Amino acid sequence: MNNKMLQIVRNGITYFHYPPWENGGQVKLGFSSRCGGVSKEPYDNLNLGYKWGDRTADVVENRRLFLALWNKNEKDLVCGDQVHGTNIALVEKKIAGALIPETDGLITAETGVALGAFSADCLLIYLWDPCARAIGLVHAGWRGSLAGIVFFAVEKMQTQLGSHPERMQALLSPCIRSCCYEVGNDVIETAKNSNWGNQAVYYPKGNKGHAIFDLQQTNINILCSAGLRRDNIDANPFCTYCNPSLFFSYRRAGGGATGSHMGIILLTEK
Ligand SMILES: [Zn+2]
Known part of the structure; x- marks a missing residue:
């Protein structure tokens, strides 16, 4: 993994961006950390998700602060109400x-609208086809990954936006990684029965039928099976679980209240 995703601080907000794509002038993207917002414990402090029970006014302010880094606001943003499924929406500016x-999953070839997704251990996958001038953003936990969501996103960018997988690029966000992601038998059984079982990467652990699941490598393998070139895929090496000063983690919070990170990607004006 190359890890050209850079961590920076701007306007007091710590986030990640990706110069190899942005330098071309066609696309901008970011992935938030937990640092730079106004939320109080246990949402401290850049919680960008409404679902956790945080004060709505604080989340509104956090989103305003984060989106302002791209001169955007919530009216410019389209998000999915995420359910760990495989539905991919084709986004037009008129539904901003x-x-x-x-x-x-969200895909678009239009400027003037930003795609947003949320995570608190799950993986976000950014997609870009510079020739078709098309982008995508996918939320993938173990369930969505094993249901092939990123495969369907690549497929829909082909059929709806004229993309070609061999020239598409993919970037994987920070997520819970194999240092920390122990899963139960339910995940392994799902992997075995999945159409993407051959792409799933997991290692047995202990004697309870548990395993360490590699969310990033599983999705890299699925992206390659969808036709992407391996050297067009990059991944951030941070694990959300074992870096509490930088990231929220649903698992680390014991399934209780925490915050959400946000991923954003948008096409710039021609
Ligand atoms: Zn870890």
Whole structure:
């Protein structure tokens, strides 16, 4: 993994961005850390998700601060109401501001609208086809990954936006990584029965039928099976679970209240 995703601080907010794509002038993207917002414990402090029970006014302010880094606000943003499914929505500028029900993947070829997704251990996958001038953003936990969501996102960018996988690029966000991601038998059984079982990467652990699941490598393998070139895929090496000063982690919070990170990607004006 090359890890050209850079961690920077701007306007007091710590986040990650990706110069190899941005330097071309066609696309901008970011992934937030937990640092630089106004939320109080246990949402401290850049919680960008409404679902955790944090004060709405604090999340509104955090989103304003984060989106301002790209001169955007919530009216410019389209997000999916994520359900660990495989629905991919084709986003048009005219629905800017929308929250699309039961959707974990977004694609677009339009400027003037930003794609947003949320995570608190799950993986976000950014997609870009510079020739088709098309982008995508996918939310993938173990369930969505093993249901092939990133494969379907690549497929829909082909059929709807004229993308070609061999020239597409993919970037994987920080997520819970194999240092920390122990899963139960339910995940392993799902992997075995999945159409992407051959791409799933996990290692047995202990004698309870548990395993260490590699979310990033599983999705890299699925992206390659969808036709992407391995050297067009990059991944951030940070684990959300074992870096508490930088990241929220649903697992580390014991399934209780925490915050959400946000991923954003947008096409710049021609
Ligand atoms: Zn870890």
